Amino acid sequence: MHPILAVGLGEILWDVLPRTRLLGGAPANFAYHVNALGGAGVPVSRVGDDDLGREALSLLVCLGLNIDAVSLDEDHPTGTVDARVDADGVATYVFPDDVAWDFLTLDQSALTLAANADVVCFGSLAQRGEVSRRAVHHFLAATKKGLKIFDINLRQDFYSAEILAASMDAADVLKINDAELDVVTGLFSLPQGEQPALRALMERHDLDLAVLTRGDKGSLLLSPDTVSDLPGEPVEVVDTIGAGDAFTAALALGHLKQWPLDEINRYAAKVAAHVCSQPGAMPEMPRKLRLA
Numbered sequence: 230m231h232p233i234l235a236v237g238l239g240e241i242l243w244d245v246l247p248r249t250r251l252l253g254g255a256p257a258n259f260a261y262h263v264n265a266l267g268g269a270g271v272p273v274s275r276v277g278d279d280d281l282g283r284e285a286l287s288l289l290v291c292l293g294l295n296i297d298a299v300s301l302d303e304d305h306p307t308g309t310v311d312a313r314v315d316a317d318g319v320a321t322y323v324f325p326d327d328v329a330w331d332f333l334t335l336d337q338s339a340l341t342l343a344a345n346a347d348v349v350c351f352g353s354l355a356q357r358g359e360v361s362r363r364a365v366h367h368f369l370a371a372t373k374k375g376l377k378i379f380d381i382n383l384r385q386d387f388y389s390a391e392i393l394a395a396s397m398d399a400a401d402v403l404k405i406n407d408a409e410l411d412v413v414t415g416l417f418s419l420p421q422g423e424q425p426a427l428r429a430l431m432e433r434h435d436l437d438l439a440v441l442t443r444g445d446k447g448s449l450l451l452s453p454d455t456v457s458d459l460p461g462e463p464v465e466v467v468d469t470i471g472a473g474d475a476f477t478a479a480l481a482l483g484h485l486k487q488w489p490l491d492e493i494n495r496y497a498a499k500v501a502a503h504v505c506s507q508p509g510a511m512p513e514m515p516r517k518l519r520l521a
Contacts, residue, residue: 233268233485235260235348235478236375238368239355240330241274241285241299242308244322244470244510251470252288253510254308254330255382258471259350262478264293265514266500270478273298273339273368277307277329292511298339302329314468319444322384324354331358335367343371348481352382356392369399376485380404380477383412390416397434402484403427404440404477427451438484442476444469448498450480450490457490462502471510476501482520 237256244253256272263270272294276282278301285307289296308328313321333355335343343349349372356362369377379400381393393413397403405413410426413419417433419426427439428451441449443461450457479500483493500518504510 231269233263233347233482234345235263235268235270235350235481236273236298236342236346236368237263237270238273238349238351238365239333239361240308241272241276241289242310242324242328242330243281243285244312245309246312246314251509251511252285253310253471255352255380255474256350256355257289258474258510259380259478260294261292261511262471262475262500262504262514263482266478266482266518267520268478268482269295271295271298271342273333273335273342275300275302275329275333277301277305278303279307281307281309282329298342300334300336302332305329305332312470314470317466319469324384324387327358330355331361333361333364335364339368340371343368343375344373346372346375347485348376348378350378350380350477350481351396352380353388353392353396354382354384356396357387362392366395366399376401376481378402378404378477378481380473381409381413382473383409394434397430397436400434400436402438402440402480403430403434403436404442404473404480406473407441407443407446410441423449424451424456440477440480442473442501448476448494450494452490455490457494459491459494459498462498464502464505466505467508469505471512472501472504474510475504486520
């Protein structure tokens with residue numbers, strides 16, 4: 230049996246912390262974690278033809294990822310983000326404009342990958358510019374059989390109601406955190422309360438599954454006829470960078486394996502807790518969490 234082919238579609242960037250620099254970007258993190266859990270994760274992105282871009286590609290190869298769908302941009306630099314981690318390990322981010330992933334382009338090999346993908350995860354950040362927004366939706370349209378997960382990933386003011394609505398329309402699964410749900414509830418005049426708000430989004434956008442993460446307060450999964458609401462996994466947090474992406478990767482694998490919602494929820498929470506206990510977005514995954 231072939232491993233699950235999972236695409237992380239969007240940004241690759243360097244998280245620049247006060248004392249170090251770590252490779253990240255939610256789609257790249259997602260691809261890494263799928264790979265680390267036993268699937269075949271592949272990033273589709275763009276980096277600059279510069280030292281940071283070459284270092285990113287080299288590191289992705291060392292991490293075991295296929296980089297055939299990561300293109301080089303001769304005109305724009307590799308993306309970076311200034312990440313600040315507070316006393317509780319929670320990260321906030323500031324993103325420079327006009328970097329390589331804002332100009333994502335798709336060649337035929339990327340479109341072939343779209344047609345063969347079992348799952349594609351994408352967010353709103355990579356859609357802040359028109360070029361990459363078109364590329365993201367072109368890729369999604371070419372995804373014939375794959376599950377499409379919109380991990381909303383609101384950053385700064387790089388989103389609009391139109392972008393979010395179109396992305397939910399294109400998706401099968403919505404993944405959102407509690408702070409983002411507050412923003413989206415106001416933006417779309419949703420009913421108050423987690424489940425009513427998520428149910429409204431599911432109905433409006435014909436979603437199969439809605440997923441809410443609340444950090445250490447647990448996670449909620451809603452399908453049309455099932456609810457899974459579980460407490461968080463106890464963990465000593467080093468930082469939260471990449472934890473949401475790890476949750477999404479584990480969720481994708483469990484969902485494609487048709488596990489019950491409680492089993493998916495529990496597994497994803499364990500994976501995310503492990504990432505919280507380690508520095509950076511792409512820590513090594515213990516064998517006990519791998520599916521193969």
